Amino acid sequence: AQKITQTQPGMFVQEKEAVTLDCTYDTSDPSYGLFWYKQPSSGEMIFLIYQGSYDQQNATEGRYSLNFQKARKSANLVISASQLGDSAMYFCAMREVNTGFQKLVFGTGTRLLVSP
């Protein structure tokens, strides 16, 4: 069974608008971490935001926020006030503590295109 599901292969948004990228996950481990990475056209992987399973509040980092709904097992990334530079591939990833190691399991990604 897929552990991380990103159902949106591509998303379009106009500059200055907000956009939500969906991510659902599957785990039986009560302790886990969720990550979002951005991959611009240059190819590097840029860490954006982290949410722990025991965190009481949704994570925020500047224009990025994570809409964490634990009961629904979703961890959607919200980008406010989109900019042209936000056009990129976005990956959701999860680490389960019971794996014992640093393995991140990734989703298939969502390509975001921001138009002027």
Add this chain to the structure above:
Amino acid sequence: EAQVTQNPRYLITVTGKKLTVTCSQNMNHEYMSWYRQDPGLGLRQIYYSMNVEATDKGDVPEGYKVSRKEKRNFPLILESPSPNQTSLYFCASSLTPQAATNEKLFFGSGTQLSVL
């Protein structure tokens, strides 16, 4: 500057010609890992290493070898590359091998490999 350095950035080779992709980190990280990224599949782990002389298979290890003789270096070796190994490869590292949920992976800038 703290970083993970991969070389080369681009590589075109022919079937069966042995190649090595180098990876080096300057952060004294214990854990290192290789991922491959393919369209529609996201990132999948090839091999990982918890420390010097400690390596293990990830999810897609077939056709690859690794070694960890020094803490900073973790080369990926393709003894006899085949076209199905055409992919974007990432080396990643983190401080410890134990799965603290909030410990993020630092990624190299990627190696785009084409096997003809």
